[in-house]
Amino acid sequence: MSASEELLATGEGPLLMPGEPPPYALVERPAARPALLVCDHASARIPAALGTLGLAPADLADHIALDIGAAAVARRLGERLGLPVVLAEYSRLVVDCNRRLDDPTAxxxxxxxxxxxxxxxxxxxxxxxxxxxxxWPYHHAVRDQLRRLEALAAAPALIAIHSFTPVYEGRARAWQAGILWDKDPRIAQPLMAALRSRVGLVVGDNEPYSGRHPADFTVDHHAEAEGLPHVGIELRQDLVTTANGVEQWSGLLADVLEPILDDPELYLHWSG
Structure with a gap:
């Protein structure tokens, strides 16, 4: 380990300096529906105290640092559906907010x-x-927003927005979108059916990642463990890198999610 790596490896002094953004961004609005959007990997920002983590600018602009396009889609989808949004403001390379802290990939x-x-x-x-x-400040914000939505429904919904690289470890991924879920099908199944009804769309069922994987911390911790309706949505990054792509996919997701989220029977605790 180099001298600079040894310095970064220690936990001396504060991490976030005055003037740096807080650990999460919150888009608050009067909720049109009792549902919350979250984006765990919204940013490539590194705290100044950590420099660049020893990485090149190209690495920090790549998928290893953030879910490209996910934040823009989450924000626009929140506007379209009238939902609050919580977004992590620091890179998954600093700490991955969608992992348990005892997971090596955190x-x-x-x-x-x-x-x-x-x-x-x-x-x-x-x-x-x-x-x-x-x-923890990010996860406390997610918790607090869900609690606030309990004024509208006993079991508010949680929707996590992610994106995935078109090629990973040399393998091309054919899906345009993937729907992640485990035991509760209330959002996932009608969402997949609606997306697959659109001509030309290839939609993964727990592909390219799985909602049954223990690494899926945010949805597991805040929603599944509490019996709240939930789903994870993965979008292929090359489809949401432009403003047009963001508009297209946020519009499509709003169209298919709206009737699902407008069903009052959705907002009950899952006991299946």
């Missing part, structure tokens, strides 16, 4: 074959500092 030392120098050999204090200043 503080990834390597991603897609690329070494992350600033994450090598992190001590407990360094991990704790990232968790306390970024990870």
């Amino acid at each position: 503080f990834p030392e390597q991603v897609d074959g690329r070494r992350v120098p600033g994450n090598q050999g992190l001590d407990a204090a360094a991990r704790s500092r990232r968790a306390e200043e970024i990870y």
Whole structure:
């Protein structure tokens, strides 16, 4: 480990400096429906105290640092459906807000074959500092928004927006979108059916990632464990890198989600 890596690996001093953005962005609005949008991997931002984690600018603009296009889709979808949105403001490379903290990929030392120098050999204090200043404030914001929505329904819905790279580990991915879920089908199944009814769309059922995977922390922790209706939506990144793509996909998702979210029977605790 180099001298600079040794410095980053320790947990001395505050992580976020005055003038830096808070750990999450909150788009508040009077909710038209009792549902919340979240985006765990919305940003590639690294706290100034961590420099660039030893990575090149090209790495920080790539999918290893954020879910490209996901934040823009989440914000626009929130506008279309009249929903609040919570977005993580720091990169998944600093701490992955969609992982358990004891998961090795929560503080990834390597991603897609690329070494992350600033994450090598992190001590407990360094991990704790990232968790306390970024990870938990984000999750507390998600929790607080869901509690606020309980004024509208006993069991508000949680919708997580992600994106995936068209090629991963040398393999092309044919899906334009993937729907992630585990036991509760109330949003996932009608959403998949509606999307698949559109000509030419290839929609994955727990592809390219699975909602049954234990790494899917945000939905598991805030919704599935509480019996709230939920779904994870993955969009292929090459389809949402432009303003036109964001408009197209946020519009499509709004069209298919609206009738699902307008069903009052949705907002009951799942006991299946």
